[in-house]
Amino acid sequence: MESKEMLPDGIDESDEVYEHHRFVADSGQGLLRIDKFLVNRIENASRNKIQEAALAGCILVNDQPVKSNYKVKPNDVISVVMSYPPREIEIIPEDIPLNIVYEDDWLIVINKPPGLVVHPGYGNYTGTLVNALAWHFKDQEWFNADDPRPGLVHRIDKDTSGLLVVAKTETAKMKLALQFFEKTSTRTYQALVWGTPDPAEGTIEGHIGRSLKDRKQMTVFPQGEYGKAAITHYRTLEQLGYVSLVECRLETGRTHQIRAHFKYLGHPLFNDERYGGHQILKGTTFSKYKQFVENCFQLLPRQALHAKTLGFTHPDSGAYMEFNTDLPLDMAQAIEKWRAYIVGRDLE
The missing domain is CATH 3.30.2350.10 (Pseudouridine synthase)
Structure with missing residues (x-):
């Protein structure tokens, strides 16, 4: 919409959206397609770009996403939102340790x-x-x-x-x-999810776009009526009773792709508050079990997701490079607690 750089392939995995433009249709406004309405009001915006923005769920009318063929009506409030703020931000160097x-x-x-x-x-x-x-x-x-x-x-x-x-x-x-x-890079993640995926290995497909009810949450639209195509390949690495450790390989890079896809599959990420994984979704009603899960939540106070490997072709030498990292301490400790729980349960 504006002369700002956009990351390729929808790789804009930020949690927030920001209003860049806002218009209120006149009380005498005649019915007019919204792409035509906006192309005459936003400088340097092509109709094609506006249609792409609508497809991505970035054109709102009265706070609801609309398609590019929506007919603007009198007094409609029209917003154009993006995943980055509209103003330039001064970058202040800060001595923050980097790994x-x-x-x-x-x-x-x-x-x-x-x-x-x-x-x-x-x-x-x-x-x-x-x-x-x-x-x-x-x-x-x-x-x-x-x-x-x-x-x-x-x-x-x-x-x-x-x-x-x-x-x-x-x-x-x-x-x-x-x-x-072009999807030639390699990215694998490890995630702890609720339940046991069935089948244990497979592919999740479904367009991902912003929820029509909650703009901070992404939703899978299996028919592709909103959002962008998204593909996640997964395999179960370890079953841990009421949770499972899975490996995910991204074919696309949509906002919250793994988190939204696994909620759609019925297996939200462990302690993922935005997608419902912060509740006890599997297990028993015993108070001892509830306390165990709460202890795991405290140990791992975030969604259980780690970008474990990354591979790409070096931009100068042309050599393929691949990097691998260990799971961070909080996630590794939570997994160990579940392993110990399963052993203890089997011994009872």
Whole structure:
């Protein structure tokens, strides 16, 4: 909609949406398709771009997403929302420790801890990964302090841990971004989910778009009437009674893709508050069991999701590189508690 850079393939995994434009139709407004209505009111916006925005659920009328053929009526309140804030944000370098897995002249691979926001946005203008990168790169000639997303090729949610690659040059950024867009990069995650997926290995397909009821939640639209196509391949690594450890391989990179897909499958991620996994969904009614799960929630106070491996072709050498990380302590400890619980239950 505006002359801002968009990450490829919908890889904009942020939790918030921001209003960029707002219009109120006149009381005498005649019926007019919303794409025609907006193309005459937003500078440099093509009708095709507006139609794509509507398909992604970014065009709201009276706070509800509409399709591009919606007819604007008198007094309609029309909003255009995006996953990034409308104003430019000053990037302040901050000395925040980075867990650097690999670094050379073209890129840096980082193991992001849970709780760290990737880039500044509403409510998080400091203390982000981008602020940490600005500090790390501040003495480099190529670093542009005015770039709100220096080198970002993809993102992961605040409370998801794991691997991210950041480009150091425009050429590296372009080549890496193209790999994500063309689905030639490799990304696998591990997640702890409620229940036992059946079948134990499979593929989840279904368009993902913002919920028609809750703009902060993503929903699977199996008929593809909203959102964008999303594909997640999974296999069960370990059954732990009432939860399972699964491996997920992303073919696409939609917002909250794994979280939304597993809720759709009927197996929300363990302690994923936004998608209902923070409640006891499987198990017994015994108070001892309830206390055990609450202890696990306290040990792992976030969705149980970790970006474990990341592979791509190096933008300069052309060599394939793949990185692997251990599960973070909170997730590893929660899994161990479930293993111990299963052993104890079997011995009773």
